[in-house]
Each structure stands twice: as structure tokens, then as C-alpha cells.
Amino acid sequence: MSTHKASLECRHISLSYGATPVLRDITLKIEPGEFFALLGPSGSGKSTLLRLIAGFNQHQSGELLIDGQDISGVPPHQRNIGMVFQSYALWPHMTVWDNVAFGLVERRESRDTIRRKVGAALELVGLQDYAQRRPGQLSGGQQQRVALARTIVIEPKLLLLDEPLSNLDKKLRVQMREELKNLQRTLGLTTIFVTHDQEEAMTTADRMAVLDQGVLQQVGTAAGLYDEPHNRFVAGFVGTANLLAGTIAALDGETLCFDAPGLGRLTLPAPARPPALGAATLAFRPHQMQIAAAGAASDAARVWLDGQVESAEFLGEFSRYRVRVGDIALICDQPHDAGVVMFEPGAAVRLGIAPGQSRYLSA
Amino acid sequence: MSASTLPVPAAGAPVRRTAAHWGPWLAFGLITAFLLCFLVLPVGTVIYTAFVTDTGALTVGHFTNFFNQGVFRESFFNSLQVALASTFFASVIAVPLAYLTVRFEFRGALAIQTLGVLPLIMPPFVGAVALQLIFGKNGSVNLLLDDWLGFTIPIMDGLVGVTFVESIHYFPFILLNLVAAMRNIDGAMEESALNLGARGWRLFRRVIFPLAMPGYLAGAALVFVKVFDDLGTPLVMGITNMLAPQAYLRITTAGVDDPLGYVISVIMIAFSILALWLAARVMKGRDYATLQKGGGALQKRRLSTWESLLAYGWIVLVLLIVLAPHIGILLMSFAQVWSFSVLPDAYTLAHYATIFSDAKGMIGNTLLYCVLAAGLDVVIGTAIAYLILRTRLPARQWLDWLASAALAIPGLVLAIGYLRLFKGVTLPFTDTLVVQTWVLIMLAYAVRRLPYALRSCMAALQQVHVSLEEAAQSLGASRLSTIRRVMVPLMAGGILAGFVTSFITAAVELSATLVLVSAESQAPMSLGIYLYMQSIAGRGPGAALAVLAVLVVALGTYFSHRFVERSRTTVASTAKA
Numbered sequence: 001m002s003t004h005k006a007s008l009e010c011r012h013i014s015l016s017y018g019a020t021p022v023l024r025d026i027t028l029k030i031e032p033g034e035f036f037a038l039l040g041p042s043g044s045g046k047s048t049l050l051r052l053i054a055g056f057n058q059h060q061s062g063e064l065l066i067d068g069q070d071i072s073g074v075p076p077h078q079r080n081i082g083m084v085f086q087s088y089a090l091w092p093h094m095t096v097w098d099n100v101a102f103g104l105v106e107r108r109e110s111r112d113t114i115r116r117k118v119g120a121a122l123e124l125v126g127l128q129d130y131a132q133r134r135p136g137q138l139s140g141g142q143q144q145r146v147a148l149a150r151t152i153v154i155e156p157k158l159l160l161l162d163e164p165l166s167n168l169d170k171k172l173r174v175q176m177r178e179e180l181k182n183l184q185r186t187l188g189l190t191t192i193f194v195t196h197d198q199e200e201a202m203t204t205a206d207r208m209a210v211l212d213q214g215v216l217q218q219v220g221t222a223a224g225l226y227d228e229p230h231n232r233f234v235a236g237f238v239g240t241a242n243l244l245a246g247t248i249a250a251l252d253g254e255t256l257c258f259d260a261p262g263l264g265r266l267t268l269p270a271p272a273r274p275p276a277l278g279a280a281t282l283a284f285r286p287h288q289m290q291i292a293a294a295g296a297a298s299d300a301a302r303v304w305l306d307g308q309v310e311s312a313e314f315l316g317e318f319s320r321y322r323v324r325v326g327d328i329a330l331i332c333d334q335p336h337d338a339g340v341v342m343f344e345p346g347a348a349v350r351l352g353i354a355p356g357q358s359r360y361l362s363a
Numbered sequence: 364m365s366a367s368t369l370p371v372p373a374a375g376a377p378v379r380r381t382a383a384h385w386g387p388w389l390a391f392g393l394i395t396a397f398l399l400c401f402l403v404l405p406v407g408t409v410i411y412t413a414f415v416t417d418t419g420a421l422t423v424g425h426f427t428n429f430f431n432q433g434v435f436r437e438s439f440f441n442s443l444q445v446a447l448a449s450t451f452f453a454s455v456i457a458v459p460l461a462y463l464t465v466r467f468e469f470r471g472a473l474a475i476q477t478l479g480v481l482p483l484i485m486p487p488f489v490g491a492v493a494l495q496l497i498f499g500k501n502g503s504v505n506l507l508l509d510d511w512l513g514f515t516i517p518i519m520d521g522l523v524g525v526t527f528v529e530s531i532h533y534f535p536f537i538l539l540n541l542v543a544a545m546r547n548i549d550g551a552m553e554e555s556a557l558n559l560g561a562r563g564w565r566l567f568r569r570v571i572f573p574l575a576m577p578g579y580l581a582g583a584a585l586v587f588v589k590v591f592d593d594l595g596t597p598l599v600m601g602i603t604n605m606l607a608p609q610a611y612l613r614i615t616t617a618g619v620d621d622p623l624g625y626v627i628s629v630i631m632i633a634f635s636i637l638a639l640w641l642a643a644r645v646m647k648g649r650d651y652a653t654l655q656k657g658g659g660a661l662q663k664r665r666l667s668t669w670e671s672l673l674a675y676g677w678i679v680l681v682l683l684i685v686l687a688p689h690i691g692i693l694l695m696s697f698a699q700v701w702s703f704s705v706l707p708d709a710y711t712l713a714h715y716a717t718i719f720s721d722a723k724g725m726i727g728n729t730l731l732y733c734v735l736a737a738g739l740d741v742v743i744g745t746a747i748a749y750l751i752l753r754t755r756l757p758a759r760q761w762l763d764w765l766a767s768a769a770l771a772i773p774g775l776v777l778a779i780g781y782l783r784l785f786k787g788v789t790l791p792f793t794d795t796l797v798v799q800t801w802v803l804i805m806l807a808y809a810v811r812r813l814p815y816a817l818r819s820c821m822a823a824l825q826q827v828h829v830s831l832e833e834a835a836q837s838l839g840a841s842r843l844s845t846i847r848r849v850m851v852p853l854m855a856g857g858i859l860a861g862f863v864t865s866f867i868t869a870a871v872e873l874s875a876t877l878v879l880v881s882a883e884s885q886a887p888m889s890l891g892i893y894l895y896m897q898s899i900a901g902r903g904p905g906a907a908l909a910v911l912a913v914l915v916v917a918l919g920t921y922f923s924h925r926f927v928e929r930s931r932t933t934v935a936s937t938a939k940a
Binding site: 054055056075076077078080081082083085086087089091092093094102103106107150151154 | 549551552554555556557558559560561562565569570573574576
């Protein structure tokens with residue numbers, strides 16, 4: 001199956017239902033052959049954006065370009081953009097074969113072509129022996145594969161996947177994730193998928209866009225978003241983070257003073273690219289911290305805070321503590337090895353923040 | 364066997380178990396006996412009679428005899444043709460209407476909903492008379508056409524006329540079923556087809572209609588069966604070369620012992636069962652309840668100017684034709700003279716005065732038979748629903764099948780079966796013959812309407828959560844008092860709706876009535892309308908009586924909808940609380 005690698009570009013796309021804005025000024029470019037994720041909580045507008053690309057929603061302003069051509073007014077059946085639905089939407093009155101052949105029949109392909117292409121598509125997803133079954137007789141994973149075959153057989157310019165793994169159980173999900181990735185590599189098809197699961201996005205996609213409340217928050221690779229989040233939302237949504245709201249009160253070449261209400265003033269070494277003075281959020285990840293008994297010898301490279309353990313959870317690879325420091329609760333993860341004794345709730349502890357791993361976010 | 368009945372609270376088990384045991388069995392036995400006596404045996408007798416000679420030997424001679432006579436062959440093919448054509452034209456009317464309601468956002472939806480009930484509230488044989496006046500050879504429309512354009516449309520003549528009347532009357536069966544089925548289609552089913560390049564007509568033909576097929580087939584099979592079995596319409600229109608009229612004429616002229624009437628009955632049953640079986644068979648294993656969890660229904664879109672012009676055009680046309688019999692019958696009931704004119708020449712209230720003085724007995728009879736029949740139906744319906752949904756009696760499903768089988772039995776056939784089976788039987792302790800009393804009329808109504816009442820009761824019971832009963836039982840209520848104090852009150856709306864449905868459909872039943880009424884004093888309204896309509900002079904009073912019947916049915920339909928709505932909200936709120 002030969003595929004053409006298309007690029008997709010959204011320019012200032014906005015969409016609202018009545019007075020409710022759903023997408024606000026989305027600008028985004030997806031490169032040819034990329035595996036791209038739209039990540040966000042429910043109601044963030046990610047599915048709306050996907051359906052907009054497929055042509056089921058119409059934006060009120062902005063441009064939607066495929067390979068540089070605006071397709072804004074083109075009806076869905078003429079777009080040649082394949083979409084796999086969350087529910088798979090396989091037609092129960094047709095066999096697997098007829099489901100897959102559907103789009104080719106609509107394109108008035110010859111019988112021979114249809115036979116050849118459907119056969120190839122079913123083989124690609126490993127379902128050549130199931131051609132005469134009906135969708136109801138297949139497992140969830142098999143149905144997903146039929147839905148995929150049905151979509152890629154029309155050789156679409158883009159492949160859209162709406163929450164592709166949400167209807168599968170956990171074990172199957174990991175397996176399907178791998179299969180999806182391999183299939184995408186084999187076909188080289190520009191693919192966009194929607195998910196609310198950050199782990200799914202991080203493990204599968206080359207790059208991803210994080211959306212919240214209809215606004216594009218940040219675009220980047222998994223590591224890029226994790227290490228350099230642009231704002232509080234991204235920091236908190238991609239991975240877990242301690243987010244301290246406060247003010248950068250003073251800054252000179254060597255030190256930075258951060259006033260956190262309820263905690264007091266922290267004096268930290270100034271980062272290489274110093275942030276602006278004023279309101280800011282200090283973000284650091286739980287696993288980047290150290291926890292030690294009160295009064296224990298401390299690593300001078302870290303900034304230490306005294307606190308008290310509120311709760312402790314044992315999770316296997318690590319233990320997660322909730323520690324009260326001043327008026328604030330911080331989350332701290334401690335890697336676990338056999339023999340490491342956990343701190344009990346109520347224990348007085350010290351928390352060490354690694355300044356080099358901490359990020360200053362605008363508000 | 365104790366494990367096969369409802370779980371009983373352990374504390375009261377030894378005492379309760381015996382009581383809990385014989386109650387359901389008793390109900391089961393009584394209902395089975397009833398259905399045996401008044402459905403299975405009469406129908407069995409009919410079938411048996413069609414296959415034996417005078418001396419009791421098995422034969423198919425009656426059938427060869429039947430097919431050797433030209434008039435019967437002709438009747439057979441006429442009936443088949445009318446039933447198929449009516450199903451086709453009913454589909455032509457109903458499918459676009461159903462599609463419009465489900466797919467598009469427009470005000471006409473309300474008109475379509477009205478269209479869905481209007482024809483059903485008027486029995487087709489009444490509609491036939493009214494349609495003669497509007498569309499007949501000398502009806503309003505043809506008089507106007509002849510005056511202005513110099514030609515007429517013979518749409519009410521012969522078999523075409525029967526087909527026309529039946530299509531108009533029965534298309535709602537397809538409309539209602541199809542709308543329900545299409546509402547259940549997941550929007551993603553359509554979107555994925557759009558995504559793969561299908562649209563418009565092809566989208567409808569390849570995806571939407573096939574998905575709604577179960578609903579369509581259920582409706583179409585019902586239309587076929589109803590038309591194939593209808594006796595009143597052809598009789599009123601003077602068509603005798605069809606199966607039902609032939610059977611009726613054989614039985615009334617040649618007597619109960621003439622085998623040909625039974626042969627026709629068997630053919631009618633066979634085709635009814637065949638149609639229903641085929642519909643079920645084609646759809647077997649295809650559960651298309653496709654609305655996914657969290658999925659939306661088909662997206663509604665606005666009509667463009669041209670499309671809405673077309674849509675409203677179709678709706679107005681259908682609405683006009685559907686309203687024609689209602690308007691016709693109303694005009695006729697007030698008309699002093701109405702022949703060879705577009706509208707009546709003069710109006711009067713005399714016909715209403717006539718029926719209130721002459722036909723009081725008929726109105727009373729209708730009330731008596733229908734209240735008793737409908738009452739019997741809901742009692743049996745509730746009992747069967749309870750046995751099926753709440754007990755584990757073996758073979759309880761058979762009750763459902765048996766009761767629902769009445770759908771496939773034409774009223775005429777059941778009535779013939781009664782006459783045959785109860786020939787010579789007297790009422791207990793008297794010398795009165797059973798066939799000379801009104802009891803059989805009432806029982807025929809009850810058996811024929813039982814499937815409808817049963818559906819209502821089943822639906823009502825399904826809405827009552829088991830935990831509500833279990834709560835009552837754990838608080839010490841016996842099974843019987845749980846039924847009385849908790850379930851029946853909660854099911855009341857559904858039971859009432861079942862009662863009303865049975866009542867109103869029985870009120871306009873003609874085919875069984877024609878055969879079973881043995882004296883004029885027993886005649887109910889439906890027969891009265893038919894008898895009045897036989898003479899030109901009687902048409903006015905007949906129309907007045909029909910208006911009365913339609914009003915009763917319309918009111919009944921309205922209230923049964925209200926009952927269902929209300930009980931749904933009560934049950935929903937109780938379930939939440």
C-alpha cells in the first residue's frame with residue numbers, strides 16, 4: 001500500500017457552540033509522516049479538533065491546510081481523511097470484508113482492485129481468516145483492527161484515531177499500542193490521535209499538543225513537555241508536579257529569592273536563564289526530591305525544608321509521601337529498595353529540592 | 364425444585380416455601396387452560412377440520428378442491444396481491460416520513476407524529492366508506508376533476524381501492540417501528556460512512572436503512588398480516604373475490620360444516636405465520652441495538668429551502684389523504700343529502716338523534732364486551748409478565764409465545780373455531796347454547812387483544828426494579844401482598860395503558876363480531892356501523908355512530924399515552940429516591 005505523506009496545518013482556528021467557545025485560536029503544524037497526539041482532559045476540545053479535521057465540525061474562523069491547501073469548506077466525504085471512531089462504528093449488517101470494502105465501493109473501484117486491496121488490508125492487520133465474520137463475532141481488539149483496516153484501505157491522506165485504546169482492557173491496550181506504532185511506521189501515514197491518557201500519548205506519539213479549555217497549551221515531544229513545561233497546566237497534566245504559587249522577589253547574578261505564601265522565603269541559586277521578577281510558579285517533580293529524617297546530614301546542593309509526614313503510600317518501585325511544610329502540602333517520592341524503612345505519618349522529616357531541576361513558570 | 368422458584372428470605376423459608384410454590388403454578392395452570400380452551404383448541408379444530416373428510420379420515424382433498432375452483436384461486440391471488448401492494452405503498456408513505464423526523468431539524472416533526480396515530484383511530488372499514496365519498500367514482504375529488512379537467516381517477520375501484528384504503532390505514536405501523544429503530548442508530552455509524560466517502564442516497568441505502576431494517580421488517584410484516592386478514596374493508600367496498608370475504612360467505616351461507624371455509628382459514632393462518640416468521644427469521648441473530656454507551660444519535664441537520672419545500676409538500680399531501688376519511692365521515696354524519704356533489708347539500712343533527720334513540724343498546728354492548736375483555740387481558744397480561752420476569756417456572760416462556768401467537772390468528776378464523784368447537788355446548792346449569800350468548804364475542808376480543816396488553820404489562824414490570832419487591836419481602840410481606848401493595852401500584856400506568864389499548868382496539872373489531880353475533884340485541888357498535896352502512900338511508904346514522912367510535916378511540920389513545928408518560932416519571936423518581 002503506497003501512501004502519500006501529507007502535512008497538516010491549523011491557522012488561528014476558532015470554533016464555538018453558540019456563546020460557548022470550544023476551540024480558541026489554535027495554530028499547529030503537523031509534519032508529514034508524524035505520529036501526533038492531541039492530549040487533554042475531557043472538555044478540552046481535543047475531540048472537537050479531530051472531528052473538525054475530519055470535517056464533522058466546521059470552524060468559524062481560521063484555516064485548515066493539508067499540504068498547504070485550505071480544505072475548510074470541503075465536506076467530509078470528499079476529504080479523503082480516514083478516521084477510526086472511538087466506538088469503532090463497524091456496521092453490524094455487513095461482514096468484516098464488506099466493512100473494509102465499503103470505502104472502495106464508494107470510490108467505484110473495480111472488483112479486482114477491491115479484492116486485492118481489501119485482502120492486503122486484512123492481511124496487514126492479521127485478520128485475513130475473519131473476512132466472512134460479522135463484527136459482533138469479534139473480540140474488542142479484532143474489532144479495532146477491522147476499523148483500522150477499513151480506514152487505511154482507502155489510502156487516506158491522514159489517519160485520525162479517536163481515543164483508539166479506550167475501549168480495550170489494560171493488557172490489550174499495551175499490545176495494541178505497540179501494534180499501532182508499528183503499523184504507523186510501516187505505512188508512514190501522517191497520524192493524529194486523541195487521548196486523555198498522558199502515558200498513552202508519551203509512549204506512542206512522536207510529538208503531542210496539550211489542550212485545555214479550547215486553548216493550545218504547548219506542543220512538543222514527550223520529554224520536552226515533561227522537562228520544560230510552559231505553564232502550570234502542562235506541568236501538572238504531563239506527569240505529577242509540586243506547584244508552588246508565589247513571587248520572585250529578588251534576583252541577582254547568583255541567587256534568587258522566591259516568596260511562597262504559607263511557606264516563607266526560599267533562597268535558591270539563580271538559573272542560567274533567569275526568569276522575570278513578579279508572580280510566578282515554582283514547579284518541581286516529586287521524584288526529583290529527597291526525603292530525610294529531621295536532623296540528618298544534608299546535601300548542600302539542595303535546598304532543604306523542614307516538615308512533617310501527613311500520609312505515606314507504598315507503591316512498589318517507590319513510596320509516595322505527603323509532607324506538610326508550613327501551610328503547604330508537598331508530594332515527595334522516594335525510590336524503594338528492600339530494607340528501606342518508610343517514614344510513619346507524623347514523623348518529622350526534611351525535604352531536599354534540587355534547584356537545577358526546578359522550573360519557574362509564568363503564574 | 365424449590366431452587367427453581369424465587370429466592371425466599373431464609374428466615375421464613377419453611378412456611379413461605381409452600382405458599383410461594385403453588386401460587387405461581389396455579390396462575391400458570393389457569394392461564395394455560397384459558398389459552399388452550401379459547402385459542403389453541405378453536406384454532407386446532409379449524410386446522411383439523413380442513414384436513415379430514417366427513418368420516419374423519421385425513422385428506423388434502425379440500426385443498427385440491429379449493430385450488431381447482433377458479434373463484435378461490437382468484438381470491439387467493441387477489442388477497443396476496445392486495446397485501447403485498449399495500450405493504451409496498453405503506454412503505455412508500457412511511458419511509459420518507461420516518462427519515463424526515465429522525466434526520467432533520469424542522470417543525471414538521473409534530474405533524475408527522477400526528478400522522479402516526481390519526482389513521483389508527485379509525486377502523487379501516489369505516490375509512491373505506493368515507494373515502495368512497497371523497498375519492499370514489501362520484502366522490503368530491505373526482506367530481507371536481509371532471510368539472511375542471513374533464514377526467515377522473517378510479518382510485519377507489521376494485522382491488523386498487525382496497526389497496527388504497529389499507530395503505531392509508533396501516534402505514535403508521537411501519538412509521539412508528541422505523542422511527543424507533545432509526546432513533547437507536549449510533550451517530551458514529553453514519554459519520555464513519557461519510558468519512559469513507561458515502562453520502563446522500565447511497566449513505567441511506569447502504570448504511571442507515573439496513574441498520575433500521577429490524578424495525579422496518581417488524582412493521583411491514585404486521586401490515587402484511589393485517590391486510591391479508593382484513594374482512595371489513597373488502598366487504599364494505601363490495602369486493603368478495605378475496606380470501607377473508609370468501610371464508611365469511613362460506614360460513615354464513617353454506618354453514619359451519621362446509622370444509623372450504625376452514626381451508627381458507629388455514630391458508631390465512633399459514634400466511635400470517637409465514638410473514639411474521641420470515642421477518643423474525645431474516646433478522647435472527649442481528650441485534651442492531653446499535654446506540655453505543657456514551658454515543659449520540661444521528662445528527663440532525665437543517666433542511667435547505669428546496670428540501671423543506673419538498674418535505675412539507677409530502678407531509679401536507681399525506682396529511683390531506685389521511686385526514687380525508689375523518690373529514691368525510693364527519694361531514695356524512697351531519698349531511699342530510701350527499702350524493703353527486705362535492706359537499707353535502709344540507710346539514711342536520713338528525714342522525715345523532717337517531718343513534719341515541721336506536722343504538723343505545725349497541726353502545727352499551729360495546730362497553731360491556733370491551734371492558735370485560737380488556738379487564739381479562741390485563742389480569743392475564745400482568746400474571747404472565749410476573750411469571751416470566753419474576754419466577755423461574757419451567758416453560759414459562761411458552762405462555763408468552765402462546766399469548767403472542769394470537770397476533771397471527773385472524774379474528775375471522777378464531778370466530779369460526781369458536782362456532783365449531785362450542786357447537787352444541789350449553790352454558791353450565793342452563794339450556795342456553797354457548798354460541799348464542801355474547802360470552803364468546805367477549806372472549807374472542809380478549810384473546811385477540813391479549814398480545815397488546817401483554818406487551819404493556821411486560822414493559823411496565825420491567826421498569827419496576829426487583830429491589831423494590833425484595834425490600835417489601837424483607838419487611839415481611841408475602842408474595843401475594845407484595846404484588847398487591849407494591850407491584851400493581853407501580854405498574855398501574857402500564858396496566859392502564861394496556862387496558863385502554865385492548866379496549867379501543869376491541870371496540871372497532873369487526874371480523875370476529877360479524878361471525879359471532881347471533882342476535883341483533885347482541886350487536887356492538889362496530890357491527891352497528893357496518894349494518895347501517897349497508898343501506899343508503901343508514902349511512903347518516905352509521906357515520907354518526909362511527910364518529911362516536913372514533914372519538915372514544917381517540918380519547919382512549921390520548922389517555923393511554925398520558926398514563927404511560929405519568930407512570931414512567933413516577934417510577935423513575937421512585938427508583939432514584
